[in-house]
Structure formats: structure tokens, C-alpha cells
């Protein structure tokens with residue numbers, strides 16, 4: 001019974017707890033919700049009171065009231081004050097939702113200074129300019145993640161993964177969202193707001209996870225018949241474990257590429273039934 005109210009509240013509020021931006025969105029939502037609740041109870045209470053107290057009675061003639069200037073000024077002013085207060089609170093919180101903080105001491109080694117190549121007025125960086133940047137590519141119907149560590153100057157050779165993103169804890173992770181086909185939307189509710197991946201554009205968001213765990217979400221923009229299967233997962237592990245995972249992922253990709261190269265060479269040297277000679 002003691003858990004009934006918090007879990008009911010959680011049902012009506014956005015998920016949070018994974019990242020500071022998600023927590024700020026959640027608290028902003030709750031402030032608005034509480035003000036709305038007070039007004040809702042006040043209005044409905046007054047309505048019920050009036051319905052019961054002044055219900056129809058035999059021979060009774062209702063009071064004929066035409067306007068009340070003081071009352072009208074009061075409720076107009078009160079509504080304006082609430083509106084201004086909500087706007088002020090929203091703008092005060094906006095910067096902590098949009099702007100990422102610095103990484104923690106353990107994560108700092110994994111974060112890198114953002115180069116001029118990625119300079120953008122829309123992309124928000126932590127105060128020290130260092131973040132672990134991951135490119136998120138939306139495609140029908142899977143999310144692909146490109147991690148830092150390109151071996152070639154054009155950005156090729158970087159380790160990548162599909163569907164499950166692995167990240168270090170206590171590290172500010174910035175995301176570059178792009179799409180290779182249609183519009184998709186990246187949304188892991190516990191890690192912050194929803195952002196679209198639009199072909200031809202870059203969108204930016206970030207998160208910083210303090211405790212290890214798995215955070216789930218899925219594509220939030222109808223992108224075709226496989227949309228429902230386009231799930232996403234962010235697995236946060238301690239920085240040392242992330243380093244090991246990334247190295248292993250890189251090794252596996254290199255190995256798979258080498259195996260594919262051998263297979264391709266074999267195919268190329270065969271004169272198969274499907275091959276057309278002298279077309």
C-alpha cells in the first residue's frame with residue numbers, strides 16, 4: 001500500500017533515473033502536474049460543493065448575479081502568475097536538459113576533445129569540451145552505432161555495433177543522430193527526450209549514466225513495416241569494461257572482414273554455373 005502512490009505517480013510521469021537530462025525533464029513534468037492537480041481539485045471541489053449546496057429545492061429562487069469585477073480580476077491574475085511561473089521554471093531548467101555536464105573522473109579518459117570537424121552550434125558539449133561521441137545511424141529496421149576509433153582518416157575502420165549500444169558509466173556520451181533512409185526517432189525514455197534521425201541532417205543529444213544497467217527503448221517514429229521490431233538498448237558498464245568490450249568488438253570485426261575477404265577471393269576464382277562467360 002505504501003508503494004501505491006509512488007508507482008501511480010510513476011505511471012503518469014515520464015520514465016527517468018538513467019541520466020540527468022531525463023531527471024530534469026521528469027521534475028519539470030512533476031512541478032506542472034502538481035500545480036495542475038491543485039487547480040483540478042479546487043475547481044472540481046467547488047463544482048461539487050455548488051451542485052450539492054445549491055441543488056434545486058421547491059420554491060427556491062436562485063440569486064441573480066451579474067459579474068463580479070474583483071473575482072474576475074483575481075482569477076485572471078492568478079492564471080497569469082501561474083503561466084509566468086511555469087515559463088520561468090522551464091527556462092531555468094532548460095540549460096541542464098540541453099547542456100551535458102563533464103564526465104566523472106573515471107570516464108574522463110574515454111572522453112575526447114571535440115575536433116573542428118564536428119563543430120556545430122546545435123551540438124552541445126560539456127564545459128570542458130570532452131565527450132565520448134557515438135554516431136547513431138537509423139536504418140530500416142535496425143540502429144547502428146559507430147564508436148570512436150577510426151583507423152583511416154575518412155572515419156572508416158571504427159568499431160560499431162547494432163541494436164545494443166555499450167557505453168561507459170560516469171562518462172558524458174554525446175550522440176550524432178543520422179539516418180540512411182527514412183525518418184526514425186531515437187528514444188530511450190530513461191535517458192532523456194526523443195530525437196529524430198532525419199536523412200540529410202544531423203541531430204544531437206547526450207546522456208550520462210551513473211550506474212551500470214540496461215536501458216531500453218525503440219524507434220519512436222513510424223518508419224515502415226518493420227518499425228515495431230526496431231528496438232534499441234543501451235548497456236552501461238564500468239569504463240574499464242567498456243574499453244575491453246570495444247577492443248574485442250574491433251577484433252571481431254577485423255576477423256570477420258578477413259574471413260569475408262578469403263571467401264570473396266574463393267568465389268572470384270571459381271567458374272560457377274551461375275557465371276556467364278562471353279555475354
Ligand SMILES: [Cu+2]
Nearest residue numbers: 219221223227
Ligand atoms: Cu521506426
